[in-house]
Amino acid sequence: MKILSINFLSCAIKACKSSSDSFPLHAKDAELVQDEIELNPDMIINVLPRLDWAALRTTSSELGFPQLPEQPPTPFELKADETLLKDLHHLLLETQISEGKLVCGNCGHEYAIKEGIANFLLPSHLV
Amino acid sequence: MLPTPDTSHVPYERVYEPAEDSYLLLDTLSSETEKTFLHEAFPDAAPLVVEVGTGSGVVISFVHAHAKTIFGSSQVLTAGVDMNAFACRATVATAAKAQLDNPDSYGMYLGSCMGDLTAPWRDGAIDVLIFNPPYVPTPEMPARPEAFTADDLADAAKPSFDDDSYLLALSYAGGRDGMETTDRLVESLPRILSRRGCAYLLLCAQNKPDEVRRRIEGFGPEWRTLMARSSGKQAGWEKLQVVRIWRDFAAVE
Ligand SMILES: C[S@@+](CC[C@H](N)C(=O)[O-])C[C@H]1O[C@@H](n2cnc3c(N)ncnc32)[C@H](O)[C@@H]1O
Numbered sequence: 001m002k003i004l005s006i007n008f009l010s011c012a013i014k015a016c017k018s019s020s021d022s023f024p025l026h027a028k029d030a031e032l033v034q035d036e037i038e039l040n041p042d043m044i045i046n047v048l049p050r051l052d053w054a055a056l057r058t059t060s061s062e063l064g065f066p067q068l069p070e071q072p073p074t075p076f077e078l079k080a081d082e083t084l085l086k087d088l089h090h091l092l093l094e095t096q097i098s099e100g101k102l103v104c105g106n107c108g109h110e111y112a113i114k115e116g117i118a119n120f121l122l123p124s125h126l127v
Numbered sequence: 128m129l130p131t132p133d134t135s136h137v138p139y140e141r142v143y144e145p146a147e148d149s150y151l152l153l154d155t156l157s158s159e160t161e162k163t164f165l166h167e168a169f170p171d172a173a174p175l176v177v178e179v180g181t182g183s184g185v186v187i188s189f190v191h192a193h194a195k196t197i198f199g200s201s202q203v204l205t206a207g208v209d210m211n212a213f214a215c216r217a218t219v220a221t222a223a224k225a226q227l228d229n230p231d232s233y234g235m236y237l238g239s240c241m242g243d244l245t246a247p248w249r250d251g252a253i254d255v256l257i258f259n260p261p262y263v264p265t266p267e268m269p270a271r272p273e274a275f276t277a278d279d280l281a282d283a284a285k286p287s288f289d290d291d292s293y294l295l296a297l298s299y300a301g302g303r304d305g306m307e308t309t310d311r312l313v314e315s316l317p318r319i320l321s322r323r324g325c326a327y328l329l330l331c332a333q334n335k336p337d338e339v340r341r342r343i344e345g346f347g348p349e350w351r352t353l354m355a356r357s358s359g360k361q362a363g364w365e366k367l368q369v370v371r372i373w374r375d376f377a378a379v380e
Contacts, residue, residue, distance in 0.1 A: 001238030005206060008175060008237075012246035017318075023249055043235060046173040046202040093235065117215045120208075120242030127243075 001116050004092040006059050007051055011104035012111075012120040021106035024055040027062050028110070030100035039089050045075045047092065056092075065091050129157050129196060132188040132225040137217040141291045143182035143298035147358060148259050148329050148367055152186050155327060155356040155369040156197055156257075164371070165255070166199040168323060173202040173235075174254035175321075179244055179312065181207035182298060184218030186257055187236075192225035194234030203234035208242045211294050213286075215239040244312050245319045253319050256326040258312055261298055264305040264333050269296035305334050313339065316372065317346055325373035327355065332366055340370060349374040 006024050016022035053072040060068050066087055078085060102111045102118055109126070112119050131153060134145055155161055168174075178187035187207045194203035207218045222236045240247055245256070272289040286294070301307055309328070316326060330336040340352040350372070357368040 001240065002235075004204070004235075005237045005240075008206070008249055008252045009240075009247050010249040012242060017250060043173070043202050046171065046200075047204070049172040050175070050204075096238070115216065116219065116238060117212070118238075118240040118247070119212075120240055120247040121210065122243070122246075 001097055001113065001118060002093060003059060003063070003095045003097065004047070006102070007056055009102070009118075009120075011106060011109060012122055013104070013107055013109060013126055016104055016106045016109075019106040022104050024052070024059055025102035025111070026105060027059060027097065028101040028103050030063060030097050030113075032063065033096050033098045033116075034090075034094050035096065037089070037094050039086065041079065041085055043093070044085055044088050045078055048072065048075060048078060060091055063091075063095075129153075129189070129193045130228065132185050132192060132221050133228065134183040134185050134217070134221055136220055136224075137183040138213060141286060141294045142211060142214045142217050143295070145183055145185040148262075148331075149182075149185050151356060151358055151367055151369055152257065152259055152327065152329060153189050155371075156186075156190060157193065158356060161355060161371070162197055162199075164325075165197060168325060168373070169198060169200075169203075169254065173200075173204055174198065175204045175206070175252060176255040176257065177245070177248065177253045178205075178207045178257040179209075180214075180258060180260060180298075181209045181218040181239060182211075182214050182259075184214070184221035184239070186259065187218065188221040188225040190234075190257070191222050191236045192229040192233050195232035198234075201232060201234050204237055205234055206237040207239035208244070208247060209239065210241060210243060210297055212241055213294065215241055244308070245315050248319055250318050251321050251324075254321050254324045256316070256320065256324070258309070258326070259329040260309045260312065261301045262305040262309065262329065262331050262334055263299045263301050265300040265302055267300075268302045268307055269293055269300050301334075305331060306339075309334065309339070313343060316343070320374075322374070322376070325371060328370045328372060330368055330370060332361075336368055336370060343372055347374075348379045349376050351375050 011022035
């Protein structure tokens with residue numbers, strides 16, 4: 001699963017949805033794989049307005065990627081900043097988590113990732 | 128007609144094989160009316176398309192592979208969810224193949240996860256939700272075998288016969304009116320769809336589609352539904368149909 005997914009996922013437990021701590025899920029023991037994908041600035045520019053920037057900064061630093069600026073760039077700034085474009089492209093689109101866990105900051109539940117597929121099915125006592 | 132993704136690698140003894148319902152969704156999404164609707168609904172920021180219950184992955188891979196034709200832009204994010212681990216694995220492979228086969232039009236496939244309906248997604252995250260549900264009326268919902276191991280990908284090399292029967296039942300058995308799973312999905316729509324979001328839901332005649340549509344329109348004055356496509360009438364009934372669900376805020380302001 002691509003790192004970008006983490007910006008759209010949250011804890012599957014209903015009671016956690018309303019807590020700001022259930023997003024983003026925290027990546028733990030993550031094994032990363034890289035695909036080489038041709039840089040497409042339009043893709044990054046069109047994804048930018050959909051991102052929760054603060055959550056992305058958290059994910060990025062948890063996975064050991066270079067620190068992102070505190071404020072999201074404007075599309076105009078991004079177009080002019082090739083380093084940031086490349087960093088975002090690499091982080092969001094080229095990197096996949098193949099093994100590891102996603103952990104909810106509210107309830108502590110751990111969702112396992114195997115072969116790049118995260119398992120959000122809950123044991124019956126949590127449904 | 129746009130080419131259908133290759134699913135020849137999918138283990139059909141435990142994953143739903145593409146059928147008339149799957150193809151009706153492909154026809155719907157590539158129809159002129161829906162292309163026009165989608166072009167206009169998502170002119171800018173990349174939409175997130177999530178298919179619930181991907182099975183073989185034929186539908187979400189079709190959207191991924193033909194993003195540019197369907198949305199007018201290849202800046203389209205796609206993702207899938209299924210309760211069946213083998214369906215998730217199959218979908219990853221189907222999406223990868225479809226991308227290779229359509230180098231000029233594919234979008235960005237983010238991956239698939241295991242989960243119950245939309246539970247893994249953040250509120251308001253989904254722009255286009257697609258669901259071909261287990262819609263056949265059955266006396267009861269499938270029960271998970273006691274010794275079920277097939278949701279742990281690592282240990283699931285050889286699911287038992289019972290596991291396979293359960294996984295196949297999951298793909299069609301809808302309980303009362305064939306609606307027990309679809310009802311839960313419908314209830315989640317107001318929470319899960321983005322403001323500009325829409326959904327494509329496949330229903331069969333026994334699901335009482337008119338009632339389902341009325342219920343959705345009862346969510347609020349901005350809610351709209353439309354029969355986007357049907358498989359044609361049988362004994363006076365539309366056997367299968369795809370309903371498009373969306374909100375029109377401009378009309379109520
Ligand atoms: C009718 S099949 C559709 C498969 C595929 N989308 C197609 O059109 O060919 C329904 C799929 O939904 C999945 N499913 C059933 N209940 C589900 C649930 N509660 N959450 C997620 N997926 C579910 C089944 O495993 C199955 O793959």
